[in-house]
Amino acid sequence: MRDFDDLRRAVAREDAIARVVIASTRGSTPRAAGAAMLVWPDGQSGSIGGGRLEHAAAGAARALLAEGAHARVLRQALGPALGQCCGGAVVLVIERFDEHRVEEAAEALKHSGAWARRIEPGAGDTPPTTRHGAGAGITWLDGWLIERLPPRHPVMIHGAGHVGRALADMLAPLPDLAVTLADSRPEMLRNLHASIIPADDPLHALGHAPDTATHIIVTHDHALDLELCHRLLHRSFAGAGLIGSATKWARFRQRLAALGHSDAQISRISCPIGDPNLGKHPQAIALGVAAALLKEPGIRAADRRRTA
Template identity: 50%
Template sequence: MAFDLIGLRAAVARHGRVSRVVIAATHGSTPREVGAAMLVWEGGQSGTIGGGKLEYELARLARRQTAPRRLSRHALGPEMGQCCGGAVEVLSEIYDAADVEALADQTVIARAGAPGCAMPLAVKRLMTRARAQGIMPEPQMIGGWLVEPVARPTRALWIWGAGHVGRALVQVLAPVPGLHITWVDTGADRFPEDIPEGVSVLPAQDPARLIGHAPREADHLVLTYSHALDLELCYGLLAHGFASAGLIGSATKWARFRKRLAGLGHVPDQIARITCPIGKPELGKHPQMIAIGVAAEILNPAPDEGTKNKSSFA
C-alpha cells in the first residue's frame, strides 16, 4: 500500500475539507493491513479500511474531527464487536488544498501521530535512503511516526477505443493501484463526461500517430469501433514495440488480421505476440464480462511462457 496523493488531491478539489483515515499499525488479526486508507468528507467517502463497525465509527469520528491529526487505538473485539480479535492503530488527518499542495514533491510522507514527537533517527534514515537511492520503505509506524511511500504508477496501460467495452475496461481497471491508463479515441465526444482518476484521455483524429508516444514497456488493448483502425494500430504497435498487446475480436477476425499483418511484412513470431481474442470467452460477450476477463489476465498473467495463445499480459 502507498499514499494515494492523486486520489486525495482529486477528493479535496471536489469536496474541500477531506479526512484521510489510514491504518498505522496492526496487532493480531485485522481486516486490513498497514497503509490501507479511506477518504471521508461530509456526505460521502471512498476507499476502505476493512468495513464493518470499525469503518463506520471512524468515518463518523472523522467528520466530527477538528484537530489536524488524531492517532487512536481500537480493539476490534471488545470495542467494535468484530470477530477479528486484533487491534489497530489509526491515524486520521484533515487535508485541504494547501495541505495537498505542500506534499506535491514528496516521494515519502512521514509525520508524527501526536504533537511534539521528534522524528526518530530510524525515520530519518528511511527518508534519506528514499531521496538519495530511490529505495521506498513499506508503510510503517516507527517511534510514533507513520511513514508511507507516495503511490507512483508502475505500469502503463493504453486502451485504444472508448466504446462500450473500452468504458467497461476503464471502470474496472482505473482503481487498480500502480496502473496508469492512457485512453485514446478519435474525438472528445467519444468519451464519457466523468473520467476516473489516474486516466489520461487523448482524443486524436489519427490515433495511430500516438503510438510513438507510448512507452515500449506499456501494455495495450485495441478495441476501437473500426476494424481498419484496429489493424493499423496492431501494425504500428508491432513496429514500435510493447510489453503486451491484446485485440478484441473473434477467431475469424484474428485469422484475417494475421494474414494481413504478414502481408505487411511482419513475421509470424512477431504477430503471435498479440493476443486475440482477449478476456475469457466462457464469461460471455457483455462488455462488463469482457472487462472482468481482461482484468483477470492483466492482474494474474499466465505463468507458462510457452502456452499457446496465453494471456498477452504475462
Template identity: 50%
Template sequence: MSFDRAGLEQALSERREVARVVVAETSGSVPREVGAAMLVWPDGQAGTIGGGALEHDAAARARAGERGLRRVPLGPGLGQCCGGAVTLLTEYWTAADLGGIEGDLVVRPARTEGGAMPLAVRRLVADMRSGAAPPGPALVEGWMVEPVTQATRPLWIWGAGHVGRALVEVLAPLPDLAITWVDTAPERFPDTIPAPVTRLVAAEPTVAAAHAPVTAEHLILTYSHALDLALCDALLTRGFARAGLIGSDTKRARFRSRLRDLGHADAQISRIRCPIGQKTLGKHPQAIAVGVAAEILSAPMGTAEIRDTA
C-alpha cells in the same frame, strides 16, 4: 500500498477539506494491509480500508471530527470475525497541505501532540535522498511514513466505448498502472475521468501509437475493426511489452492473416492476445474488464509474454 496524491488532489478539487483514514498498524487477521486508505467527506467517500463495520465506524467518526490514532480490536470492538486489530490514523487535508508535500515520501506526526521528528524517521528521509528505495508505509515512533504512489506500468487503452469505460473503471484504482486512454474525439469520453488516467484525443490513433513507450502494455478495443487492425500493425512495428485485442476467435484468425500479409511474422503476431478477458465470465463489458484485470494482476512486468489462445 502508498500515498495516492492524485486521488486526494481530485477529491480536494471539489471540496475545501477531506478526511483521510489510513491503516497505520495491524496485528493478527485484518481485512486490509498497512497503507490502505479511504477519503471521507460529509456526503461521500472514496477508497476502502476493508469495508464492513470497521469502515462504517471509521467514516462516521471522521465525519464527526475525530482525528489522530485509534486502535480497533475487530472482534470485541466491532463484532467482526477477523479477530485481529488495526490502528487507524484519521487526519484532515486541504489543498494547501497537499501543496506542501515535496519528494516521494510523505512524513508527518500521527499523534496530535506532534513533537520533534524521531531519529529513525530522519534516517529514512536521509536514505531516500541518497537514492535508497522508498520504504513501505509504516508507523514509526508515532510518525506516519508513506511513499507517494509511483505508477510503474504504462497501460494504453484504445477506445472509450462501453468496454473501454468498464476497463478504466476497474483498472484506474490500481496504483501501479499509468493509464493513457485514447480515442478519436473528445465527445467519445465520459464527462468524468479518474484522476490518475490521462485522456488523449487523437484523430489519428496510429500516429499516437508511434509515441507510446516500447515498455507499454496495450488494450485495443475501438469502434472500428479497420482501426483495430491498423493499431495492431502500428504496435507490431513500434514494439510493446504486451497487447490484447477485443474480439472473437474468428476475428483473431482474420487479423492473423491480414497482419501476415502486412509483413509481420507469426511469432510476433501471436504476442497480441485475442480475445481478451476470460470467456467463462461472459461478454458483458464489466465481465470483460474483470477478466482483463485478473490477467494484469497475475502477470506482472518481467514475466513471460502473453500468447494468444490458439
C-alpha cells in the same frame, strides 16, 4: 500516497476532509497498509475494509473534524470487541486536510518523492531512518508517517466504444494503474472519470507509450486495429490484447505475417480477450479483461512492493 488525486479533489469540493489511512498491520487484516478513505461530515469515499472497523474509523474522523484537531492515531485489534474475527490488528492515522495541507503534501512529493510528517506529539524532531526502499508505499515508525507516490502501471486502451469505455471506467478507480483512453472521435471522450487520461489519436498514443505499458485494442475499425497491432510489434510493451473472434485473429495473423512479423512476435498479442464464460455484453467483456490484467505477474509484484 496512492489516493493523492482523490484527496486533492475532495478538499477542493469540501474545503476540509479527514483522511483515514492504514499505517501498519499485524496478522490478518481486511486491507493492506496504505489503504485509505476520505471522510467529511455528510459523506465518505474509499475504503479501509472491515465493516465495523470502517464504521468506527469514519465516526472518529468526523469527530476529529468537529473538534478541529490535526491528527489522531487509532490502534485497533480486529477481534470480538469490535465484532470482527480477522484476528489481526491495525494502526490507523486520521488527519485533517485543507488546501494548505494538500499543497504541503504536493510539494514534498514533488521534490523528494516522499512526504514525512510527525503524527504523535512524543515523536522526535526529525524523521527516523528506515530500511524501507522507495518501493514501500507507506512507513509508520516512531510516531512518524512516511508516504510515497508509487509508480503506476500504464494501461493504454485504444478505442472508446462500449467495451473500451466500460473497461476504462472499471480500471480508473484502481490506484496502481494509470489509464489512458484513446479515440479519434471527440464525443467518445466526454465525461470521463477524473483519473482517465484522454488521447485523441490511438496511433499517436501508442507511439508515445512507455515500454512498460499494457495495450488493449478495442477500436471500431478493423483497419485501425491491424495498424495498431503492426506498430505495436515493432516496439516493446508489457502486454497486449485485441478484441475479436478467432476468425478475425486468424486473418490478422496472416496479414501481420505478410507484413514481416514472425509467429513468435505475433503471439505476443492475445486474441480473443475477456472470458467467454461471462458473455458478450460490453461490461462482461470488460470484466474478463480487467480480471486477466490484474492477474499479470508484473502488476501483482508491483502491488506487493507498494504495500510492503
